[in-house]
Amino acid sequence: MIVKTAAQREGIIESCRRLGVVLEELAKIVKPGVTAQELEDYAVKLITDGGDVPAFLNYTPEGADRPFPAALCLSINEEVVHGIPNEGHRVLKEGDIVSLDLGLTHKGFISDSAITVPVGKTDKNAYKLMDVTRLALENAIEVARPGNRTGDISHAIEKTFEGTGIAVVKILGGHGVGEHVHEEPYIANAGRPGTGVEIEVGMVLALEPIANEGKAGVTIAPDGYTYRTRDGSRSAHFEHTILVEEKETIVLTRRPNE
Numbered sequence: 286m287i288v289k290t291a292a293q294r295e296g297i298i299e300s301c302r303r304l305g306v307v308l309e310e311l312a313k314i315v316k317p318g319v320t321a322q323e324l325e326d327y328a329v330k331l332i333t334d335g336g337d338v339p340a341f342l343n344y345t346p347e348g349a350d351r352p353f354p355a356a357l358c359l360s361i362n363e364e365v366v367h368g369i370p371n372e373g374h375r376v377l378k379e380g381d382i383v384s385l386d387l388g389l390t391h392k393g394f395i396s397d398s399a400i401t402v403p404v405g406k407t408d409k410n411a412y413k414l415m416d417v418t419r420l421a422l423e424n425a426i427e428v429a430r431p432g433n434r435t436g437d438i439s440h441a442i443e444k445t446f447e448g449t450g451i452a453v454v455k456i457l458g459g460h461g462v463g464e465h466v467h468e469e470p471y472i473a474n475a476g477r478p479g480t481g482v483e484i485e486v487g488m489v490l491a492l493e494p495i496a497n498e499g500k501a502g503v504t505i506a507p508d509g510y511t512y513r514t515r516d517g518s519r520s521a522h523f524e525h526t527i528l529v530e531e532k533e534t535i536v537l538t539r540r541p542n543e
Contacts, residue, residue, distance in 0.1 A: 287469055287482075288485050289528075293463060294487065296392055297396065297463045298528065299391055299394070300390065300395060302538075303389055303396070304388070304389040305537075305538045305541065306540070307389060310327075310331055311327060311328050311385055312402050315377065315383055315404055316404060317378055317379045318376060318378075320375065320376050321373075321375040322370060324357060324359055324370055325371045328357040328387060329357075336391075339356030339389065340388030340389055340395045340396070340397070341358060341387070342354075342355060351509065355372075357370050357386070358370075358385075358386035358387070358399075359383065359386075360383070360511070361383050361384075362381055363518060364384070364512070364520065365495060365513060365514060366511075366520075366522055369510055369511060377404045379404060379406065380403075380404065380411075381407070382401055382403050382407055382415065384399055384401045384520070384522040393464065395462055395463060395464065396462070396526050396538055397538075398491075398525055398538035400523060401415050401419075401522055401523060402415075403415070411498075413451070414496065414498050414521045415523075417451050418495070418521040421441075421446065422492060422494050424441040424445050425438045425442050425459075425494065426492060426534060428441045429484060431484055431485060431486050431529060432484065434483050435470050435480075435482045437479065439473045440475075440476055440477060442474045442475065445494070452496060452500050452501035453474050453494065453495070453501065454496060454512075457474060457493075457495050457512070458474045459474070459490060459491050459493045461488065461489060462489055462490070485529065487529065488528075491527075492524065495521070497520045498518040499518025500514075500516050502515035525537070526538045
């Protein structure tokens, strides 16, 4: 169901609130020397201590050969999205940038959010990449209004990167969410205004601009999940779950100190 009932909205709102808290706490432990496995373990602990369930763990997206083996999608530097934190030993180092993409199920209702953060201090190009991608998300949220179309969201994201030297990853995008990890409508990260599905009151959407420091091309690693930049440049990813209301669009996964 694309448009959520009042009861569904209530459950999704609470799921998203919880996820915002979890993601903020998880980001706090990102520092040089921390391992990918430690971040995975802490994400699981934060979610389950709250009585909830990791939404991504054992989820099998359409076309996948196996379930996703972790709770957290952890993507470092040239990894774009869907990096696996618990297969292989990886240690964060000073100057890395890391995408933390996490989903949570609370009483059957699913939330989805992502942030990209630096490990210690990084360089000015990495900060620019993160800042512009974060701005693209805010611009997308701004046009997610009743009567507009998903193409308006796509266009707002794409336009944010014009003239920046940063390339939006056009083959990836956002989606509906709430009772399943991925629901309709699909929301591309590039597109023409006035096209696509009309945005209605009651829609819950996960908007997620993804952009590369170099060119837009990506490849999929042999693990079947991890997208990497084709040219080895770094990538950033920001995502919020939003609820479209008549008079305003509410960002449900805002972190407490965001």
